[in-house]
């Protein structure tokens with residue numbers, strides 16, 4: 001199994017720079033690259049990565065996407081003087097040439113391809129390339145928006161050719177629409193292009209009609225181009241996460257890419273003069289973590305934009321930290337997407353309904369047909385309360401943003417726990433022990449009895465249960481003290497152990513404990529006014545207990561053909577969990593589980609984004625192979641395998657929709673449509 005994270009950086013790419021005054025292009029400065037690299041060094045992240053050198057992209061590789069004419073024009077600029085450079089630059093929208101631009105652009109292409117090779121050859125699992133000039137605006141025959149060659153588009157064509165790939169996902173989280181990439185793959189069903197971008201109803205650059213949500217691709221490519229326009233500035237963490245839960249991730253898992261490439265622009269982050277958005281650097285750790293669950297972890301992150309140096313640097317570090325497998329920091333801010341964001345999410349889901357199975361039963365019926373887009377213009381003048389009040393009044397106040405970020409990042413970059421996973425010497429653990437795993441000693445009986453005496457004492461009869469509780473307490477303590485990141489234990493009665501673990505965690509001081517219980521829960525602890533939130537995934541309604549704000553019973557029967565649990569995890573469990581913002585997650589699998597190992601693995605993999613990846617897993621001791629799968633995921637030893645994708649049935653979609661409709665006011669991350677008339 002490939003491991004390791006590549007970092008590609010060559011300071012020669014800092015020689016390209018603007019030689020004359022141009023208020024549009026003067027933000028694309030060489031320091032974008034050097035200060036990002038310095039930030040990575042200051043957090044000791046460079047030394048943890050595998051260094052892969054850049055190289056020059058060849059002319060042949062550039063011609064995979066660009067015309068010979070475009071290549072020749074670019075090549076001819078190397079020997080031009082400033083006046084000639086200025087004249088050539090004026091042929092393009094927002095581009096500048098320097099005598100070294102051509103060389104730098106070829107290095108940017110080559111660095112990108114080096115990263116694709118390192119990942120596809122298994123030399124590393126994933127990686128990041130810090131490159132400039134960026135690429136996603138450049139087109140077959142034109143430079144545009146600071147971009148000369150389309151690095152990411154060339155990488156996709158290169159990967160198809162060299163590795164015979166048939167499904168590549170490009171995620172473009174830059175705040176500008178990568179229209180170049182869209183044009184290149186518009187008719188190509190083997191490349192799924194997703195972009196969100198500041199749009200403001202076509203007001204914002206590049207102000208194209210084809211950047212709107214109804215540009216779904218052409219011909220055979222229909223459905224493989226996804227545009228999510230942001231029609232207001234000030235979008236934040238919750239808007240970005242909602243876009244992943246309700247648009248990108250369900251589509252990405254159905255598409256099942258063999259490789260994921262990110263057009264990683266950080267001008268969608270707070271403080272950036274171009275984006276004017278509010279998302280804080282740690283959100284990129286979450287976005288990266290989600291994409292690492294696709295394509296067996298094969299993820300190539302390529303720098304695009306990002307013009308506030310401090311915001312850019314912090315976001316780059318959050319991305320690389322996550323690629324390295326570090327715990328994902330708690331995401332800040334109110335977990336409630338704004339009305340405008342939900343509208344855009346609803347529109348793009350409606351536009352793509354004809355092309356994706358996961359959307360087949362989502363009813364977008366009450367939407368008027370898409371031609372009457374004016375229907376949603378009503379929020380163009382919506383009352384400000386439903387939009388995010390922008391934390392930073394104007395992003396141009398760089399010093400103010402620097403200070404905000406200084407404070408904000410202080411309590412985020414916690415020390416990485418020395419050990420990933422603690423476990424007892426339980427059945428089957430010998431298979432995954434490594435330097436990342438710590439065996440915990442048993443607790444002695446009297447100590448356990450003392451701890452359990454408060455409650456459930458009558459339930460704890462036999463020695464075996466007592467001992468399993470003992471090791472559980474030791475693991476929980478280590479997680480609480482942040483000596484380990486997560487832990488796993490087996491139990492003869494997982495339901496009892498989970499209940500005891502929940503009570504113990506609350507008593508130890510965890511304020512919000514999320515418990516996801518798979519199987520027959522037998523006993524349901526009371527959720528103590530919100531200190532716990534329980535999601536029970538069971539085969540049948542628990543006797544009498546109906547769902548309420550802090551207790552959900554989600555009926556689910558594993559599909560015989562494969563894994564149909566994606567819609568439940570992405571459309572319900574994660575939105576509720578992110579709304580709740582737990583500081584500990586307990587995952588328990590009881591007897592007669594109703595989910596396959598791949599469904600449970602998906603749940604464990606995705607839920608690691610919560611509670612700073614603090615997870616305690618307790619598994620019924622009869623489930624040896626499940627235990628090993630979960631343990632490997634917690635250690636980070638294996639890239640996830642989630643089985644054969646099966647779309648949800650109408651009945652299952654309706655069950656999730658019913659829960660969503662019922663609880664979307666309590667847990668606002670569930671929102672993915674605006675009801676008529678409110």
Ligand SMILES: CC(O)(O)NCCCCNCCCN
Nearest residue numbers: 094134145146176205304305
């Ligand atoms: C890589 C990137 O997406 O960050 N390039 C952004 C280019 C912004 C150009 N702005 C032109 C404004 C004209 N009024």
Ligand SMILES: [Zn+2]
Nearest residue numbers: 174175176305
């Ligand atoms: Zn951009």
